[in-house]
Amino acid sequence: MANKLNILFLSAEVAPFAKTGGLGDVGGSLPKALHQLGHDVRVVMPAYANIEAGYPGVTPMPGHLTVPMGIGPLTAGVFQGQLPNSDVPIYFIAEQHLFNRPEIYGYHDDPYRFAFFSRAALELTVALDWRPDIVHAHDWHTAPAITWLATAGKHHPHLHQMPTIFTIHNLAHQGRTSWDIFRYLGIVTHSLVEEGYGEVNFMARGIYHATLINTVSPTYAIEIMSPEGGAGLDGLLRYRHYDLHGILNGLDYDVWNPATDTRLASNYDAEHLENRIHNRRALQARANLPQQDGIPLVAMVSRLDWQKGLDITGHVIHLLLNGFAGEAQFVLLGTGAAVYEEMFAQLASYHRDKMTAFLDYNAGLSALIYAGSDIFIMPSRFEPCGLGQLIAMRYGSVPVVRATGGLADTVHDGVTGFTFYEYSADAFWHALQRAIYVFNTDKESWQILQRNGMTADFSWNRSALSYQQLYEWAIARVRGW
Numbered sequence: 001m002a003n004k005l006n007i008l009f010l011s012a013e014v015a016p017f018a019k020t021g022g023l024g025d026v027g028g029s030l031p032k033a034l035h036q037l038g039h040d041v042r043v044v045m046p047a048y049a050n051i052e053a054g055y056p057g058v059t060p061m062p063g064h065l066t067v068p069m070g071i072g073p074l075t076a077g078v079f080q081g082q083l084p085n086s087d088v089p090i091y092f093i094a095e096q097h098l099f100n101r102p103e104i105y106g107y108h109d110d111p112y113r114f115a116f117f118s119r120a121a122l123e124l125t126v127a128l129d130w131r132p133d134i135v136h137a138h139d140w141h142t143a144p145a146i147t148w149l150a151t152a153g154k155h156h157p158h159l160h161q162m163p164t165i166f167t168i169h170n171l172a173h174q175g176r177t178s179w180d181i182f183r184y185l186g187i188v189t190h191s192l193v194e195e196g197y198g199e200v201n202f203m204a205r206g207i208y209h210a211t212l213i214n215t216v217s218p219t220y221a222i223e224i225m226s227p228e229g230g231a232g233l234d235g236l237l238r239y240r241h242y243d244l245h246g247i248l249n250g251l252d253y254d255v256w257n258p259a260t261d262t263r264l265a266s267n268y269d270a271e272h273l274e275n276r277i278h279n280r281r282a283l284q285a286r287a288n289l290p291q292q293d294g295i296p297l298v299a300m301v302s303r304l305d306w307q308k309g310l311d312i313t314g315h316v317i318h319l320l321l322n323g324f325a326g327e328a329q330f331v332l333l334g335t336g337a338a339v340y341e342e343m344f345a346q347l348a349s350y351h352r353d354k355m356t357a358f359l360d361y362n363a364g365l366s367a368l369i370y371a372g373s374d375i376f377i378m379p380s381r382f383e384p385c386g387l388g389q390l391i392a393m394r395y396g397s398v399p400v401v402r403a404t405g406g407l408a409d410t411v412h413d414g415v416t417g418f419t420f421y422e423y424s425a426d427a428f429w430h431a432l433q434r435a436i437y438v439f440n441t442d443k444e445s446w447q448i449l450q451r452n453g454m455t456a457d458f459s460w461n462r463s464a465l466s467y468q469q470l471y472e473w474a475i476a477r478v479r480g481w
Contacts, residue, residue, distance in 0.1 A: 002468055005475075007034060008132035009043045010121050012114060012141035014083070014090060017055065018048055018104055021303065022216065022249060022387055023139060023169045029252045032086045033464035042130065044121040046099040046113070047079050047092035057081050058092065065093075065127055067120045070186025076120045078127075085254065093120045110141075111177035111202065115185055118145035126158045134471050136165045140175030143206030144185060150209035151187045163474040165467075166210035168203070170384055171224050171231045172307070175202035194236055207236055211243075211474040214467075216385035217406030218246030229382060245470060248409055249385040250460030251394060256367075258395045258454075263367035268396075270454040273447060276371060276396055283372030286365065287331050287356035295327040296439045298432070299373035299397065301366050301388055304336025304344075304359075309379035309402060312425040314343050316379075319429055321351040325436045330355040333362065333369055370395035375435050379420075379428045383407050393417070393453030398446070400435050402428070416453040 013019050015028030031041040051058055058081035065076045077094035093099070098113045107113065118137075122145055125132060137146050146164045153159050179198045182189065194204040207213055215221040221244055223229035225237045237244060259269045266278035277293065284291050298320060302308045320328050330351075332344050341359050348357040358365060370376070376392035378401040385406030389399040393410075399417035401407040411417040420431040439446050 002037070002472060005039045005133045005468075005471055006131065007031075007039050007041045007471065008121070008125060008135045009041055010118065010135065010142040010145055011043070011045055011138040012104065012117075014043055014045045016084065017045065017051065017090070017092075020104060021170075022385060025252070025387060026138065026167075026169070026216070026249055028083060029250060029460045030464060030467065031088045032083055033250065033460035034467065035086060035088045036461070037464055037468055039468070041088050042125075042128075042132075043083065043088060043090040044124060045090065045092060046117045047077070047094035048104060049100050049102060051079055051092050052094065052096070052100045055079075055081070060094075061091075065120060065124060067116070067123050068186070069116070069119060070183050074116065076116075078124060091121075091124060093117050093124070095120075111175055111181055111200075112184060114141040114175070114202075115144040115181055118142050119148060119185060121145060122148065122153070122159060131158060132162065134163045134165060134474060136167065136467075136471075137206065137210075138167045139169045140173060140202040140206060143175065143202040143209075144181075146209050147189075147202070147205045148185055148187060151189045152185070161478055163211045163471075163478040164209070165470060165474055166206040166213050168207070168213065168215045168224070168384070171203065171215075171229075171233060174204065174231070174233070176200070177202070192236070194233055201233075204233055204236055207233065207240060211477055212245065212470055213237075213240060213243055214245040214247050214470060216247065216249045217409045218248070219408045220382075220384045220405040221246030223382065223405060246409075247463055247466040247470070248406060248458070249387065249390075250463040251387070251390045251458045253394075253459055256391050256394050258371055261367055261371070263364045264371045265368065268371075270396070270451045273396060273450060279368060279371035280373075283331065283368050284329070286368065287358075289329050289331075289356060290353065292327070292329070295329060296374045296436050297329045297331065297372065298375045298377060299331045299369045300334065300377050301369055302332075302334045302336075302378070304334045304340035306337070307381050307383075309381050309423070309428075310340045310343070312379055312423065312428050313377070314347060315425045316429045316432060317347055317355070318351075320432065321347075321354045325433050326440060328354070328436065331369055331373065332357045333360075333366055334358075335360050367395075370397050373397045374439055375400055375432070377432065378402070378407060380404060380407060381423060386410070389417070390458045393456060394458070396450040396454050398435060398439075398449050398453065400428075400432050410456075410458065414449075416449060416456060
C-alpha cells in the first residue's frame with residue numbers, strides 16, 4: 001500500500017448535503033473511496049441554509065474559528081458530520097451572511113463568499129491541529145485556497161510548502177472578480193495574461209498556481225487545450241500541459257446498483273436482463289404511455305442547459321416520434337432553461353401518446369428511467385465527464401452519445417453504445433437510427449451491448465487509485481519524496 005496521506009478535500013458541493021451536478025457527486029464519493037485505500041481524508045464545504053437549519057447527524061463544533069484575512073480577522077462557525085455510510089469527517093464553514101441563503105450560487109458576491117470559505121477551510125486545519133499532506137481543491141470556488149497557499153501562505157508555519165491538486169470540473173465557470181479580492185485575502189501578486197485590467201480570474205489562478213492539475217476525463221483534458229474548448233484559458237493550459245492529467249469520474253455503486261436499488265419495480269443484473277421488462281412497464285405507467293413491449297423506449301435525464309446539446313435534440317425527437325425509424329416512445333426528466341422546458345413541453349403535447357416530459361428533478365424517477373428505458377441519449381456540445389451515460393450502462397440502457405469529453409472515454413461505438421462526432425442533428429439522428437436498427441433486428445447483439453455496459457468497471461475505487469498516484473507525484477514535486 002502507498003503511504004497513508006492526510007488529504008484536505010475542498011468543494012463547494014458535496015452530495016447529499018449540496019449538489020447541482022457532477023461536482024457534488026465527486027465530493028460525496030471520491031473521499032470515501034480514498035478513505036478505503038487507507039488515507040485520512042477531511043472534507044470541507046460551506047454551511048448552506050439546509051445545514052444552518054439543522055441537518056440530521058450534523059452538529060456545531062464548540063467555539064468559533066478566527067480567520068486571518070487581509071482586511072483583518074473575521075470569525076466563522078463550524079459544523080461537523082460524516083459522509084453517509086462512512087467514517088469520513090466533513091466540516092461545514094458557517095457564516096450567516098455569506099452562506100445562509102436560498103441558493104448555492106448566483107449572487108453578485110460569490111467570489112468573496114468562496115474566497116472566505118477557502119481561507120477559512122485552510123485555517124480550520126490549524127484549529128484541528130491536523131496538517132494535510134496535500135490540498136485537493138475543486139473548480140474555481142476553491143481556487144482561492146490554492147492561490148493563497150502559493151503566495152501569502154508560502155511561509156505560514158502550519159501550511160508552508162503545501163502540494164496542491166486543482167480539479168477542473170467545468171472550465172466554462174471561471175469566477176471572475178475585481179482585483180480588490182486580493183486585498184480581502186491579504187495577497188500581493190502579479191496579474192496573469194488571462195486576466196483583464198483590474199480583474200482576477202480564479203479558474204486561471206487555480207491552473208497557474210496548483211502543483212498539478214486534472215480534469216474529470218482524459219479527452220476533456222485534451223479538448224480544453226484547444227481554442228474551441230479552452231474557454232479563453234487554452235494558452236495557459238497548453239503552458240502547463242506537462243502537469244495536466246485526465247482522470248475519469250467514477251460511479252457510486254452503493255447508490256447505483258440495479259440488483260439492490262429499492263427505487264425500481266424489479267431488481268436485476270447482467271445475467272437476468274429479462275427482469276428489466278417490469279421496470280419498463282412501471283415507467284410506461286408512470287409516464288402514462290401505452291404498455292407496448294416491442295418498441296424502443298428512448299430516454300433523457302438531463303439538466304436543460306445549452307451545454308447538453310438540446311438545440312440539436314428537438315428535431316431528432318420529432319423525427320423519432322413521427323415514426324421515421326419505426327414506432328418508438330420517449331421520456332424526458334429534467335429542469336433548467338425556460339426555452340428548453342418550453343420546447344419539450346410542446347413536443348410532449350404534440351406527441352402526447354408517445355412522449356412524456358417530467359420537467360422537474362426526481363431522483364427516484366431517474367432510477368426507474370435508467371432501468372426502464374432501452375436507449376439513453378446524451379448529444380452534449382461538451383461534457384467534462386458525464387454521469388448519465390455511466391448510470392445508463394450500469395442499468396442496461398444503451399447510450400447514444402456525442403463523442404466528446406468523458407462520453408468519448410466511456411462509450412465505445414458498437415461495444416457499449418453508439419457515438420457520433422459532428423455536432424449536428426443529422427449526425428445525432430443517424431446514430432440514433434443505428435441504435436434502433438440493432439434493437440429492432442438483432443436482440444442477441446443488443447443484449448451483448450447491454451451486458452458489456454453493465455459489467456464495465458467505472459467504480460470510484462479505480463478512479464481513487466489514479467488520484468492517489470497524482471497526490472504522490474505532487475508531493476514528490478514539492479518535497480522531493
